[in-house]
Amino acid sequence: MFTKDGGPQRSDFADVRATNLAVVLRHLRSNAPCSRADIAGTTGLNKATVSSLVTDLIERRLVREVGMTENRIGRPAMMLVLDGSPYAAIGLEVNSDYLTAVALDLSGERLLSWRRSFTGASTAPGPAIASLAALAKRAIAKMAHEQRRVLGLTVGVPGLVDPDGVVELAPHLGWHRVDLRKSLLSALQEPAYPVLVENDANLAVLAEQRFGGQGGAANLVYLSGGAGIGAGIICDGRLLRGGRGFAGEFGHLPIDDTGPPCACGRRGCVESLAGLGAVIRRALPEAVVSPTEFGPHVDEIHRLAKAGDPHVLAALATTGRYLGHGISMLTNLINPEFVALGGYFTVLAPWLIPEASQELVARSVAGAGGGTQIIVSALDASAAAAGGAAQALDAIDAGALPTL
Amino acid sequence: MFTKDGGPQRSDFADVRATNLAVVLRHLRSNAPCSRADIAGTTGLNKATVSSLVTDLIERRLVREVGMTENRIGRPAMMLVLDGSPYAAIGLEVNSDYLTAVALDLSGERLLSWRRSFTGASTAPGPAIASLAALAKRAIAKMAHEQRRVLGLTVGVPGLVDPDGVVELAPHLGWHRVDLRKSLLSALQEPAYPVLVENDANLAVLAEQRFGGQGGAANLVYLSGGAGIGAGIICDGRLLRGGRGFAGEFGHLPIDDTGPPCACGRRGCVESLAGLGAVIRRALPEAVVSPTEFGPHVDEIHRLAKAGDPHVLAALATTGRYLGHGISMLTNLINPEFVALGGYFTVLAPWLIPEASQELVARSVAGAGGGTQIIVSALDASAAAAGGAAQALDAIDAGALPTL
Known part of the structure; x- marks a missing residue:
């Protein structure tokens, strides 16, 4: 890590500074208002370093000073809070x-x-x-x-x-x-x-982790319910991208090599059986499915499901089983705590989740579906x-x- | 994070100290021999903190002093290296x-x-x-x-x-x-x-990451080739355990619901088709397979494969295809850079990898098998x-x- 002349490399300094800035920001998020001395005392960073970091943060209007303390022992100190309004x-x-x-x-x-x-x-x-x-x-x-x-x-x-x-x-x-x-x-x-x-x-x-209802669960999957079904995977608190960034192709896990053709050119992938096109065709066999206007079809399926239409209920149950089959592979491989159904699935979730959960339990090798809970995403289509x-x-x- | 009386919690201190100890150990691993001042200068920790951390490390014989520098500007300084011999x-x-x-x-x-x-x-x-x-x-x-x-x-x-x-x-x-x-x-x-x-x-x-040939690849899977086939998964440099620690059940990914019975009670899981019992039965149909002594059978398969026995070669090719089918699910979901075949697979790998790689490319949605390379583990049965x-x-x- 040292250059030829014995001095530390610049990237070392930059990394350490970024890490220390993050420490100060996180400390302020949890503890503000607090003083520079408070930050130095708790983080082990020296006071000069903390002062320099705080100066950077104030210059960027990420932190601002809110006045001196009064009701404490010792010298009054300037208190800091997070800003960021600009x-x-x-x-x-x-x-x-x-x-x-x-x-x-x-x-x-x-x-x-x-x-x-x-x-x-x-x-x-x-x-x-x-x-x-x-x-x-x-x-x-x-x-x-x-x-x-x-x-x-x-x-x-x-x-x-x-x-x-x-x-x-x-x-x-x-x-x-x-x-x-x-x-x-x-x-x-x-x-x-x-x-x-x-x-x-x-x-x-990432949005589900930050804004969803699972309070920052460390092992979380989001399934985008659209024409395709992508998986966003958070393991141990961090987004899983894989070597080339191609992780999360849940929709193309194979379920049935003799199944319907898939947009990827194969047959019987999860999304060819449980993607929105498949759901609409199964639930509304008379419908002419436009790949650019799913909303009205989903509304119609939702209406019929609420009315107890047996054909639509059976179609959603079948779809739920295919989803559960796919989710059991997620559970066997990465054992998430939560799998959130997003996109158009959010509307249909009440009729998908029971069958999906049953299939998950039947197919995962760990008991009780490995503890994985299938839930509705808290987010809308803007996720x-x-x-x-x-x-x-x-x-x-x-x-x-x-x-x- | 502050207690009622305004003082920081002890766990805060302990966490920060462990983080700082790790910073010092890592710095020494990359840069030793170096002095306390070198460490303070590069890490941004203050000199008193570094001194206290180094004292802890020396007391535990994780670090030792190796004498004063001479050939440098300024005061001579005591140089430190990693120890750990006891x-x-x-x-x-x-x-x-x-x-x-x-x-x-x-x-x-x-x-x-x-x-x-x-x-x-x-x-x-x-x-x-x-x-x-x-x-x-x-x-x-x-x-x-x-x-x-x-x-x-x-x-x-x-x-x-x-x-x-x-x-x-x-x-x-x-x-x-x-x-x-x-x-x-x-x-x-x-x-x-x-x-x-x-x-x-x-x-x-973890052993493959530390001691194997892939130089600390950040996205790595190890498949244990025994009666069962477990996957150890490292994503982004860290072991993936999942919510309840049940991740990596590669052997129980479903390939064919009408396949042979699996030890888990289901049918047609990857290991029922590509685990060692299945390999031996397929390659040596006359053999009486003992579940507690695979070694001699594997040696016999290896001998026949090297001799070009067409039945054994076909059996290994079939096994390779099932492995590739399973690995394509890994690639679609977590996109590893390397999948290392371990255990008994290491001996048979030359006849498994070509077919497995072909199946992987055919079945993964990302081109060229998402860049995933199937390799032989560098480790023996003590992995x-x-x-x-x-x-x-x-x-x-x-x-x-x-x-x-």
Whole structure:
């Protein structure tokens, strides 16, 4: 770790400083208001280091001073709290039948939440990216109008995304090797903040972890219920991406090699049997399924299920069993505490979860389904966009401060 | 995080101290010999803190002073290096046909490596634990004779192990709810060091990460090739255990619901088609398979494969395809960089890997098998025991020092 002349490498210093900044931010989040001396006393960092870190945080308006203490022993001290009001983080999602945008402030409050109908499945990548960029620009303009600085913008895509932001494959958008990050950077005129592209379910599970009902569960999976079924996986508190970033392809676990054809070119994958297209065809065999307008069909299925329609109930039970079959593989391999059904599944969950849970228990080798609970996601269709915005907040929490 | 009287909680201090100890140990591992001032300068810890941490480490003989520098500017400084010679960590494994024991010193050098034939599949839990405890005692006695203090002892078991060390289920040992940790603690007369029980594949992958050929790959799976096939999974550098510790049940992923019966009570699981019993029955249909003596059969299969026996080659190709089918589920869900075939698979790997790799590519949704490479484990049958010993070393590296 030392360079030839014996001095420590710069990256060492940068890493240590980021770690220490994160320590101070986390300390303030749990303990504010508190003084510089309090921080030094508890963290073991020396006072000069704490002062320097706090100066950085104040300069960036991530922390502010709120006045002197009075009711304590010893010299009065200047107390600190978290700030962050001049910032915003933006997340977007492109999917087969909608676009969404969410902006959050540093505390996670929503500054905007938009949804647009979108014919993703029948739009070529060029015009699709143009629509997405237009939505991004409107969100950025709104933040500028509110005098907030954008910290980062992340787009969720239902498919395989490599670490450079190239969409390798998104079957339900018809995308193959689309360099979305590069196109967006160009459309947004190379902004100074990070622009990232990520699998939609990965972003959604970050949102579920931060904003969902499971209080920061360390082992959590989010299943995006759309035309495809992606899994966002959090293990031991951290997003699981895998070696090339292609983890979470739950929808393409094989259930039945003789099953219906799948968008990936194989047969009988989970999503060919339990994805939204399959659900609609099973529940509403007369319906003409448009891949860009699932909403009305889902509403109709929901209405009929509530009315006790036996055919629809049987169709949802069958779907639940296929989901449970897939979830049993998750349980056998990664043993999550919670599997949250998201997207369109949230509406249909009351009729999916009982059969899915039964199948899970029957098929997982650990007793009682390995303790895995199938639950309804607490988030709506903006989950991935909210997670995209949350990603920029996570970077700050990890000590990657915005540049001055 | 503050107590009522305004003082920080003790756990805060303990956590920070462990983190800082780990920082100093890691710094010394990469940079030794170096001085206290070097450590303070690079880590941002203040000099008094570094001095106090180093005193702790020297008292425990984890670090020692090696003399003053001469050839540098400024005052000469006392240089420090890692020590640890008075310590040992012990790992054991119990499996259906053998017991193993390994002891390591702090640098990871092997102090002993034993293997015993063992009729695990036909021995009741009580006598099996007695045999295991006898082996443990011999290893402990040998370490005492060498005047090494034991830092920890970890036992690997081919089955589901809960966080308290209870073996929930180990089908190939015939164990169900066996409180192995409690029995061992009692047999070893409640030693002062940690005694842990862990899934065998989880330990083996820790050994593969530390001692294998993939140079600390961050996304790595080890498949234990025995009667059962467990997966030890490392994601993003860390062992994946799951919510209840039941992750890695690769052998019970479903391949064919109409397949042969599996030890778990279901049909057509991966291990019922690709586990060692299935391999032997497929390759040597005339053989009478003893579940407690696989070695001679594996030797015979190896001999015939090398001789080009067409039936044996076809049997291994079929087995490879089933393995590849299972590994494609790993790739779709967690996208590892490497899947290492361990245990008896290491001998047969040259005839398993080509077909397995082809099946993996055909079945994984990401192109080129998501980049997952199927490789031969660099470790022998002592992998899990070596991993068990390594676990105690990891605890030291994380700052959990031995008590004085």
